[in-house]
Amino acid sequence: MHSKPENDRRLAATWEPAHGFPGVLSEVNNQVIGVRFMVTAFVFFLIGGILALLMRVQLTVAENDFLGPQKYNELFTMHGSTMMFLFAVPFLEGLALYLLPMMIGARDVAFPRLTAYGYWVYLFGGVLFYVSFLAGAVPDIGWFGYTPLSTSRFTGISTDFWLLGLSLVEVAGLTAAVEIVVTILKFRAPGMTIGRLPLFVLSLLVVGVMILIAFSVLLTATVMLELDRAFNTAFFDLTRGGNNLLWQHLFWFFGHPEVYIMFLPATGIISMVIPTFSRRPIVGYVWIAVAILLTGFVSFGLWVHHMFAAGLPDLAMTFFTAASLMIAIASGIQIFSWIATMWGSRPTLSVPMLYTLGFIFLFVLGGLTGVMIAMVPFDQQVHDTYFIVAHFHYVLIGGVIFPIFSGIYYWTPKISGRLLTPWLGYASFWSTFIGFNLTFFPMHIMGFLGLPRRVYTYPKELQLETYNIVATTGAALLGLGAILLLADLIYSLFKGKIAGDNPWHADSLEWSVASPPPNYTFFIFPIVSSRHPLWSTQTPDESSKYSELCLAMAGEPHDWRGTLVTDATEANPQAIQFLPSPCYVPFWTAVATLAAAVGILIQAYILSAFAILALVICLVIWLYPNTDQLNQLAQSDLATTTDLSTLPTSTASVVWWATIGFNIITGSSFAALIYSYFYIRLFSSQWPQDGLPNPSLSAALFGLFVVVCGVWVARRLPLTVSQQRLKSQAFGSIAVALACSMYIGLQVWDLTSCGLSPSKNAYTSLFFVITAASMLCALVVGAFSVFAAIRLICNRHIPQSSIQLHLEIISLLSVLLFGVSILTFTTVYLTPIIF
């Protein structure tokens, strides 16, 4: 047995981050990547802010020609896209990736390499957005990209920059979401049951699931639009039976949850800050939890309230009014819980708390204007006017950026180990708060007085100059607030007072580790027996239940990166998860992803083809298990001393959960395609369009039969894995792979023999793309099966649990394939015949 300092040193050596160049490209640790996410997002925030200030200068006086229409339109497009896609969500994801392991008692997030990949893809996507400035083709279609303005008939390569940059950022968002959800479900400290989650973590769990669904739908929409633009499909082409409101439905099905994807983690921050400075636990924890869940759920039923002026049926709009009003209740619950927590506690008004109070003031105001515009008649007046601009800046700056600033002031001492400067903090708060209100309050009135959104100038006769001059002055003050915050951050990095572990005397686990925390975060895994681990003494029975295990795991495993896995609800220890060390594969995978996007952008499809090939090779290298390493893990001493598996399978394995995440992503993306099919059909006078014949059933029916057989086999593969059955497993895998390839073959034959082209009309586009999507699913299952067969046949020294996990993944993926192929068959082949 080694001494603690000795163990500490060895643990630190194992978790040592990569240094120098090109080492930084290989880094995978959540703390490093989390900080990279936040810094990059903050840079984009500053750029987006500069764009906003330029727009404010243009709007200060009527009929100004400082920017002119084209530049102004580019700036508001980039401002919106930057703030929504490149700042708010990535920043919160970065904060989550950094804090999650610390708050729940783990050493890293579930998929460190995926984190790194997500960061690179996000960075590349953001750069792609801004390269458009160098190319002289800046997107000018608004952050919402409404068709038909965004189709190739009206816009050129600038829109491709937007769509492809956006796609990359969506991929990054999806990877971060899988990461967040699986980490929260599997890496919690022993005893941290779902009911003991810090509220920030709970909000991230809900948001993670929301991203999985919402971003997938947006990804489908952007891919459909890019297919229209690059490959001449007809989803949104009105002359070929496409539909124009379909884009709005898909976009806002993402777009409204997006607002809550930003807002919920922000309320999570508030729910951490208020109890700390009130020095008492949050009141109504359960109510807040219910409110978060309700918000997440209802947010998917609101999207039509962005379309109240589009001429939809009254009854449909009433439903969406009711749903929009309902979400106000969820926000109300949270507000009153915070008030109840602060009540009579004389909270310390430090900078994070000031930003929190600023948040309450602004968010209540913005929330109330939100209630107003949920009402159809009122919205039909103020929709797309400066009233809306005012409303959503109150909600997004007041409701998201103020909490983010509060969080920056709250957690920077943990991240940098140094305290910020109070007087700079107060100055920054008052400058931001007053500047914000001066900028955006007058905009409510401007909307009433007839100023629509997205106009580069306005007639003198509207007499709006007084308001605009006030707004521009306020914007300068607001910018000053952000600069003061930045100055404070930079100054404190060098000159700040040493913070210590827990400068605020807060209750959650991240304050129990050093500031800045070591890369492995926890030397000894904490045991949690209440919602406020640092405020309450542990109950003896719970701590004794786990203390032996946690002692055995102190500083262990020391020669490989590993963390403790607990079960999803009760947080009982289940296994020890191996985590990868720095590695270049994520970086190169991201480069290949970028190259594929650039190939489509510059219409060099050969480049895209090679990039996709490179991407597949990277993924194989990434996923291919190292047999020696697996055996080393299987024989690890730790497994015997702790009695926990080092090669977890089934629900103890993070990979199992990530596969479910993958199924949700693919399922949602696919569901968006099916929705599009029926939506376009609903508005077509004839189906199939242009008098085309119904698709022939024979090949499709046979394909479906084959795939169902394959799925049946796949579901049985992992049932028992033993040396005797290896052969039957191998045959089973080959059978699944054969079924998948037969399915693909049959569909390809069907598509080529039907004599149609995907660019004929919207019907054929849907027919081809939905079928192709189901083939892609079959390809994934087939690839995993081939892979399993190779492993089973070629190498008999693989630990059984590794094989079992592999077969379990095939089994899970086959469920997806089952759903997708059934839906494909019934939608594309059966429904045109039946009705």
Next chain:
Amino acid sequence: MHVKMQKVYPLIILLIIAMSANLAGCHQSHNQSMLYPAGPAAAHIAWVWWFLFFVCTAIFLIVILLTAVAIWGPRSATRHESTLGNRFIIFSGIVIPGFILLALLVVSVRSQVVLGMPSTKLTVRVTGHMWWWEVEYPELGIVTANEIHIPVGQPIRIELISADVIHSLWVPNLQGKMDLLPDKINATWMLAEEQGIYRGQCAEYCGVQHAWMGLEVIAIPPERFNQWKQGRQKHSRVTLSQSERNGFDVFFKVACHNCHAIDGTSAVGVRGPNLTHLASRRTIGAGLLENNHGNLSGWVADPQTAKPGNLMPRTHINSTDLRSLVEYLETLK
């Protein structure tokens, strides 16, 4: 901190009052404002707004007051998980808002009914183009652009369609907005109770010159509307002077007729506004410039300076031709 807060809030309140005073200032024209309704639809929505304003202001003040008391009020024992704390949340976070929101839903639904399409005798078909409005009276056989003449006191059915991208018609003094979609006809209605000129503009971002896609609704008494109608139904063909006839030739020489139509001539272009009664319109460039000799000459010679990016190209004609062309256009009354 107390001192600072107490100084700042009155300042903000003062600012709000100052702005409201400005809002109420009577020297403004208010012909593009939803707060000065000139018809029943806008009046009803304005009523909804003031109702919402008072309800929401009351809620806002109460919540802020509660927050202030929570922070600065007397110190009290912890309410952690106390029944009192939970009751407070249930009562003020669920029960009271529940009743208020239910009331709002009722108001909203009732308003939707009130604002339903009335029976109308006259239809106006508005087609949105990048970046101007084509206005057609199908029953009367009149086509014009960027202005809608309506008789006071009569509800008018407005049918909306777009020729290219999505636009949105918004005349706030008369009615809420409605989108113009390229693949579906939307319908709304307007009724002006007072004679007047109400400005409107496109409210859905539609490309580079979205900002200057304005129009005017000109509400006139029924008898004057009849006169206007008769004036528009015949194309006024005065005898042209030599210079004006030259201008007529120039019109075709520089290919104006590719995009513009003038009824009674061989010019039948449809991409730009119909110019049959151009000279009687109040504005040019879709609400951009007052329609006078100087502005019209400047516009014809170089439409790209006044409205950069619009689809009318610069014409390269000499000043004599330009003068004749404008003289000819000014005969189109």
